[in-house]
Amino acid sequence: MSDAPSAAARRPRVLSGIQPTADSFHFGNYLGAIRQWVGLQETHEPFFFIADLHAITMGQPDPAVLRERSRRCVAQLVAAGIDPSRSAIFLQSQVPAHAELAWVLQCLTGFGEARRMTQFKDKSAKDGEGSASVGLFTYPVLMAADILLYRPEFVPVGEDQRQHLELTRDLAGRFNHRYKKTFRLPEPYILRQTAKILDLQEPTAKMSKSASSPGGIIEMLDDPRVSAKKIRSAVTDSGSDVRYDEEHKPGISNLLTIFSALTDRSVDDLVKAYDGRGYGDLKRELADAVVGFVTPFRDRTLALLDDRAGLDAILGEGREKAVAVAERTLADVYDRVGFVPAGR
Ligand code: TYM
Numbered sequence: 001m002s003d004a005p006s007a008a009a010r011r012p013r014v015l016s017g018i019q020p021t022a023d024s025f026h027f028g029n030y031l032g033a034i035r036q037w038v039g040l041q042e043t044h045e046p047f048f049f050i051a052d053l054h055a056i057t058m059g060q061p062d063p064a065v066l067r068e069r070s071r072r073c074v075a076q077l078v079a080a081g082i083d084p085s086r087s088a089i090f091l092q093s094q095v096p097a098h099a100e101l102a103w104v105l106q107c108l109t110g111f112g113e114a115r116r117m118t119q120f121k122d123k124s125a126k127d128g129e130g131s132a133s134v135g136l137f138t139y140p141v142l143m144a145a146d147i148l149l150y151r152p153e154f155v156p157v158g159e160d161q162r163q164h165l166e167l168t169r170d171l172a173g174r175f176n177h178r179y180k181k182t183f184r185l186p187e188p189y190i191l192r193q194t195a196k197i198l199d200l201q202e203p204t205a206k207m208s209k210s211a212s213s214p215g216g217i218i219e220m221l222d223d224p225r226v227s228a229k230k231i232r233s234a235v236t237d238s239g240s241d242v243r244y245d246e247e248h249k250p251g252i253s254n255l256l257t258i259f260s261a262l263t264d265r266s267v268d269d270l271v272k273a274y275d276g277r278g279y280g281d282l283k284r285e286l287a288d289a290v291v292g293f294v295t296p297f298r299d300r301t302l303a304l305l306d307d308r309a310g311l312d313a314i315l316g317e318g319r320e321k322a323v324a325v326a327e328r329t330l331a332d333v334y335d336r337v338g339f340v341p342a343g344r
Pocket of ligand 1: 015016017018019020027028029030031032033034051054142143146147155156157158159160161194195196197198206207208
């Protein structure tokens, strides 16, 4: 018998997370991030988690709603193709090492450095910085802890997370330099084409669960007929020719991006196919493709949600895999920082 590590154990890791702050994933989440998670399971050792600690940084949601949304996230991940026998799917709040490492990293983060995070600036601007929580301020540092605990090679996310990943790399480098090499510097895995899916009604802003109007966002668990209607009513640009031009035709370019991602046809191919036809044809056929995609996704999710015990079992298994890795990294960190280990 050989004691060489199995192929799976030798694989580099991949890690990412999503906040349970909505009843449904939207197309930005799916096309910008989760689709890549599904693909990376083939080549990497995957860790995917529900960022419920992050979900309380913008005010306190109703506890029952938060719990329900966390479970919905698990069901949607599985429905999207994350395989729980291959990927650890877990809740951030069930792995205490995340909050523990975050504390150590907070003590290595400059106040000014945290203040420069554009998401903090945007989110705190709404009600004024004075009423933003300290948790919102340190949000990116918790995110760095989420990542560094698992020493992943890649972190597949949308463009809006890039600055947080840069902070993560800075903090990893700083810790490694001050103490001893402990963390791997993770690479962002951001696909150019789908890095920023835009709002259907305001195609200069990203599709977002907090900022988009109902007409601007495709929610994957919505009634497929409603989603089809939203596509048909999407804001388009002046002119009538279907062409990819982010600057002058952001609405049509966004629809082409979504169409291409859902059907695996290239944007060039789609532009050729709609040459001489109008926006109406493109929208109608994209609406059909959206219905064809979300209908089975929604059915699978609803069936999974009927089996609460099954979802909790997935989380239990995921937690076990996550804790095993996270605790080891945290022990290294505590040792290097100089904390005395607890006696046995
Ligand atoms: P969250 O919950 O806002 O979004 C989950 C993922 O969806 C991506 N995304 C988009 N991609 C393209 N176009 C859009 N319009 C769009 N909207 C959202 C996000 O970039 C993200 O990848 N801070 C994270 C959660 C998190 C995390 C982490 C991620 C916590 N810890 C550690 C990676 C690693 C967030 O709020 O994602």
